[in-house]
Amino acid sequence: MNNEAFEIMCKSEEDTIALGKNFAKRLKGKEVICLIGDLGSGKTTFVKGLAQGLGIEEGYQVRSPTFTIVNEYPTKKGKLIHVDLYRVDNFDVEFFLGEGIVVIEWAKDLSLCDYILEFHFEKNGRKIVLKRC
Numbered sequence: 001m002n003n004e005a006f007e008i009m010c011k012s013e014e015d016t017i018a019l020g021k022n023f024a025k026r027l028k029g030k031e032v033i034c035l036i037g038d039l040g041s042g043k044t045t046f047v048k049g050l051a052q053g054l055g056i057e058e059g060y061q062v063r064s065p066t067f068t069i070v071n072e073y074p075t076k077k078g079k080l081i082h083v084d085l086y087r088v089d090n091f092d093v094e095f096f097l098g099e100g101i102v103v104i105e106w107a108k109d110l111s112l113c114d115y116i117l118e119f120h121f122e123k124n125g126r127k128i129v130l131k132r133c
Contacts, residue, residue: 004132011125016042019128020049027054029078030098034107037119042126043105046117047082050103054080064105070096077101 010016023046033050035043048062055076056062065071065084069091073080079100083093086106093112096102110116110133118129 006130008128008130009122009125010042010128013042013045016045016126016128017049017052020046020051021053023130024050024053024077027077027101029101031101031114032093032097032112033101033103033115033117034110034113035103035105035117035119036107037117038121041119041121042128043117043119046119046128047080047103047105050101051075051080054101056080072100075101 008019010019035046037043044062044064051062051073057074060073062073062082063071065082066086069084069088071082073082081096081100081102083096083102084105085091085108093102093104097112107113113133116131116133120127120129
């Protein structure tokens, strides 16, 4: 899948969660996933599905880390580190690399990414373009 792009249409929140669950199956535990898209385009919803697919431990709920910047969740495949750089210009995400699966919303340095997912509004839902780096 190197340098190829795949487009997926998600017509509902449930579709986006299912995409995250299925995507989790391909992960080994140290990847960096960068999410790009407008507010409300489904980035955090995808992370919810990803967390479910990774086996998030009971009692944890994925929430947008817009104000906390980083949320960490224990899963059966190790730590899920959810970073949101919407309000942040200078933040060293490299500190978290290798500590688990790192998902970065509003990523600025795409050179760190193993996968890039771009979320686009469409008439009938969301188009998500998946690229492997």
